[in-house]
Amino acid sequence: MKTADPELMRAINRYHVIDTIRRDGPIARVEIAARTELSPASVSAITAQLIEEGLIDIHHVPPGGDAVRGRPRVLLGLNSSAYHVVGVKLTAYRIGIAVTDARGGSRASLVLPVRVARQPPEVVADLVEDGVRRCVADAGLEMARISGVGVGLPGVIDGIAGISHWSPVLGGASVPFAAAVADRLGVPVLLENDANLVAVAEHWFGLGRDQAAFAVVTVENTIGLGLIVDGKLYRGAHGIGPALGHTRMQPGGLPCRCGLRGCLDAYASDWGLLRQAEEAGLLPAGDDAPERIAGLAQRALEGEEAPAALFRQAGAAIGVAVANLVNLLNPPRVILTGEGLRAGALLRDPLFAAVAENVLPTLREGTEILLHSWGDEMWARGAATIVLRRIYEAPWNASA
Amino acid sequence: MKTADPELMRAINRYHVIDTIRRDGPIARVEIAARTELSPASVSAITAQLIEEGLIDIHHVPPGGDAVRGRPRVLLGLNSSAYHVVGVKLTAYRIGIAVTDARGGSRASLVLPVRVARQPPEVVADLVEDGVRRCVADAGLEMARISGVGVGLPGVIDGIAGISHWSPVLGGASVPFAAAVADRLGVPVLLENDANLVAVAEHWFGLGRDQAAFAVVTVENTIGLGLIVDGKLYRGAHGIGPALGHTRMQPGGLPCRCGLRGCLDAYASDWGLLRQAEEAGLLPAGDDAPERIAGLAQRALEGEEAPAALFRQAGAAIGVAVANLVNLLNPPRVILTGEGLRAGALLRDPLFAAVAENVLPTLREGTEILLHSWGDEMWARGAATIVLRRIYEAPWNASA
Numbered sequence: 001m002k003t004a005d006p007e008l009m010r011a012i013n014r015y016h017v018i019d020t021i022r023r024d025g026p027i028a029r030v031e032i033a034a035r036t037e038l039s040p041a042s043v044s045a046i047t048a049q050l051i052e053e054g055l056i057d058i059h060h061v062p063p064g065g066d067a068v069r070g071r072p073r074v075l076l077g078l079n080s081s082a083y084h085v086v087g088v089k090l091t092a093y094r095i096g097i098a099v100t101d102a103r104g105g106s107r108a109s110l111v112l113p114v115r116v117a118r119q120p121p122e123v124v125a126d127l128v129e130d131g132v133r134r135c136v137a138d139a140g141l142e143m144a145r146i147s148g149v150g151v152g153l154p155g156v157i158d159g160i161a162g163i164s165h166w167s168p169v170l171g172g173a174s175v176p177f178a179a180a181v182a183d184r185l186g187v188p189v190l191l192e193n194d195a196n197l198v199a200v201a202e203h204w205f206g207l208g209r210d211q212a213a214f215a216v217v218t219v220e221n222t223i224g225l226g227l228i229v230d231g232k233l234y235r236g237a238h239g240i241g242p243a244l245g246h247t248r249m250q251p252g253g254l255p256c257r258c259g260l261r262g263c264l265d266a267y268a269s270d271w272g273l274l275r276q277a278e279e280a281g282l283l284p285a286g287d288d289a290p291e292r293i294a295g296l297a298q299r300a301l302e303g304e305e306a307p308a309a310l311f312r313q314a315g316a317a318i319g320v321a322v323a324n325l326v327n328l329l330n331p332p333r334v335i336l337t338g339e340g341l342r343a344g345a346l347l348r349d350p351l352f353a354a355v356a357e358n359v360l361p362t363l364r365e366g367t368e369i370l371l372h373s374w375g376d377e378m379w380a381r382g383a384a385t386i387v388l389r390r391i392y393e394a395p396w397n398a399s400a
Numbered sequence: 401m402k403t404a405d406p407e408l409m410r411a412i413n414r415y416h417v418i419d420t421i422r423r424d425g426p427i428a429r430v431e432i433a434a435r436t437e438l439s440p441a442s443v444s445a446i447t448a449q450l451i452e453e454g455l456i457d458i459h460h461v462p463p464g465g466d467a468v469r470g471r472p473r474v475l476l477g478l479n480s481s482a483y484h485v486v487g488v489k490l491t492a493y494r495i496g497i498a499v500t501d502a503r504g505g506s507r508a509s510l511v512l513p514v515r516v517a518r519q520p521p522e523v524v525a526d527l528v529e530d531g532v533r534r535c536v537a538d539a540g541l542e543m544a545r546i547s548g549v550g551v552g553l554p555g556v557i558d559g560i561a562g563i564s565h566w567s568p569v570l571g572g573a574s575v576p577f578a579a580a581v582a583d584r585l586g587v588p589v590l591l592e593n594d595a596n597l598v599a600v601a602e603h604w605f606g607l608g609r610d611q612a613a614f615a616v617v618t619v620e621n622t623i624g625l626g627l628i629v630d631g632k633l634y635r636g637a638h639g640i641g642p643a644l645g646h647t648r649m650q651p652g653g654l655p656c657r658c659g660l661r662g663c664l665d666a667y668a669s670d671w672g673l674l675r676q677a678e679e680a681g682l683l684p685a686g687d688d689a690p691e692r693i694a695g696l697a698q699r700a701l702e703g704e705e706a707p708a709a710l711f712r713q714a715g716a717a718i719g720v721a722v723a724n725l726v727n728l729l730n731p732p733r734v735i736l737t738g739e740g741l742r743a744g745a746l747l748r749d750p751l752f753a754a755v756a757e758n759v760l761p762t763l764r765e766g767t768e769i770l771l772h773s774w775g776d777e778m779w780a781r782g783a784a785t786i787v788l789r790r791i792y793e794a795p796w797n798a799s800a
Contacts, residue, residue, distance in 0.1 A: 003436050004412040009404040016403045036403050156762045165762045213637065225728070229629055236730025237613065238766045246760045247724040250650075251716075259761055316651075324647040328625070328728075330636025360646045361659055362556045362565045366638050396796075 026075035087383030098380035108139035129184035148387035152197035160239035199226025201382030219340030268314035315347035319354025426475035487783030498780030508539035529584040548787035552597035560639035599626025601782030619740030668714035715747035719754025
């Protein structure tokens with residue numbers, strides 16, 4: 001927090017007004033004044049300015065009901081057309097894209113069935129460019145109307161510098177992928193680890209709405225963690241989010257693709273399940289195609305014992321990791337999501353059992369654990385949120 | 401961050417002036433203006449007020465050296481007598497007490513060799529009362545001059561409510577120990593987990609000075625973790641700090657006193673080392689007296705293989721936990737402290753080897769790991785710091 005002057009004071013108050021309208025709008029001026037504790041005169045001045053800038057607009061509500069004086073009530077809401085942003089979700093097997101408005105409403109979306117992981121980063125950047133241009137056109141917009149593009153992908157991602165240090169999608173070399181896409185599209189691009197992206201989106205419009213602190217665990221080809229602490233995304237020292245998938249489940253245990261042994265990913269991610277199934281002769285050696293892991297889950301669900309044991313073990317491993325998270329950081333809420341939850345109760349029951357077994361007795365009642373399914377469009381909309389969040393950012397978080 | 405008005409603005413600027421003087425004083429007004437980016441007129445007004453309130457005082461530096469105009473330079477510093485606070489460190493085998501001034505300088509200190517853990521909490525509160533009154537008198541002060549007492553102890557401590565939920569010192573029941581001591585002494589009392597306490601003290605005057613984020617791992621009768629995130633102590637959902645000692649080292653492993661199995665504490669804390677030594681027939685069954693663990697460390701250092709293996713295993717377990725911390729939270733700095741480091745290189749070498757082996761390759765260069773020894777007085781001074789920190793708190797952190 002910098003020293004204060006009238007300019008910062010105005011920026012803080014303006015932020016609180018926009019934030020109240022974004023969360024609770026359409027909303028009357030008198031209600032904004034009540035919630036922000038600003039004077040009605042200040043609220044009027046700030047909202048007049050916001051209307052002039054086109055950031056908010058007026059919704060007239062016809063008289064009746066609670067409008068006792070017979071005049072239409074004037075409510076203020078975010079002008080959904082004030083901004084348009086694009087979200088991109090990269091996985092090894094497809095590219096999801098969505099164009100959203102300033103309220104996060106979807107204007108167009110598109111999924112490209114591309115085996116991204118076998119292309120070099122510059123080809124991936126080309127494909128993202130083409131897909132974004134197509135999707136923006138589908139939304140009836142020009143690129144010049146797009147305020148920014150958010151790209152989410154799994155791996156060790158420096159979200160501040162826009163660099164992928166290691167990703168199952170872009171490989172093991174450091175790739176300045178945000179710049180690569182920004183150069184092609186001519187708009188600002190934010191790169192983000194996909195668990196961070198889900199955390200931001202849950203915070204913005206999902207199960208983390210109005211929560212100052214919570215954790216998101218994504219179970220997919222890799223296992224990710226996004227943390228909201230004190231209303232902000234936790235990044236650690238180097239702009240990188242938490243690497244939950246590479247914490248130790250078993251010191252000296254199964255080899256992981258990161259080069260370490262005994263990582264959570266090796267036991268419980270889709271990648272780890274496929275490698276264990278291949279090792280046990282349940283599947284021929286092969287790639288990480290979604291059909292292969294879905295097929296393995298299907299066999300487990302139909303009662304085949306060896307695959308079922310793998311999913312139970314994966315659930316228990318994720319449960320231990322979630323319990324460690326509760327013991328260590330004691331978040332009031334943990335949200336689990338991702339396609340890796342496809343095996344349903346087979347994975348979920350040992351997961352919840354392991355949580356119960358491994359959380360410190362005094363902390364047992366303190367954390368709520370929720371499941372939340374995310375489809376492709378939800379992911380892409382989440383990626384758009386990281387851009388919206390930057391636009392509507394609090395002035396004292398300007399570096400977050 | 402609340403909406404801003406002139407009063408908050410003044411509070412923010414006043415905080416920045418005091419904070420600059422606290423960190424860098426004695427310091428000239430012109431330098432305060434440069435560092436805070438406040439106008440010289442604002443700095444003059446604020447410092448005049450602080451002098452009037454007795455919070456800061458004037459240090460005249462004789463002319464010479466860089467004082468080219470031959471006039472004494474006027475520097476401003478914290479008035480060390482503005483506040484006096486007391487720190488108390490409780491362990492199972494002794495009570496350490498220190499009285500410090502507003503700059504954290506020690507005015508008196510005292511260690512009571514009491515086997516605290518075998519007394520009920522009300523007796524412990526009586527003993528703390530007597531010790532604090534003695535130590536305050538030794539410092540030549542009246543109790544009425546004491547602004548507050550900070551009490552540090554291991555365990556699951558709700559630092560906001562002042563309740564010990566579980567502690568090797570106060571037992572397994574919930575004890576409102578802050579209120580018990582406050583009632584006896586008639587001054588405000590803050591209770592804090594001792595790893596949190598070290599984190600705050602390192603942040604205030606130690607190796608975490610001017611660091612926005614770092615982690616402290618305390619290796620003692622139990623293994624603790626204190627986290628500073630974004631310049632603030634991380635507390636989690638329920639006012640409790642992180643319980644690193646009860647994260648899983650080995651699912652289903654050694655039994656821990658918390659009721660779980662495979663906790664880090666069971667492998668690497670003094671408590672766990674003693675239990676393993678007893679189990680292996682290296683020691684008769686007994687208590688956690690410091691002499692017993694010191695004796696075991698001595699045998700290991702003199703070359704006896706079975707105890708040495710236990711300390712090596714403990715070092716490796718702590719190393720895995722530190723690596724998980726780096727993978728998960730990526731703090732720029734981890735500070736290791738505590739009497740549990742007494743076995744020296746025997747524990748330290750496998751610790752650092754396990755860190756190197758278990759940190760994700762891309763994160764290896766990013767975290768600095770430091771050792772810092774803390775004596776009894778340092779601990780008690782640290783406990784005093786939690787009170788000073790509250791006094792000099794930033795207005796936007798008022799709930800932290």
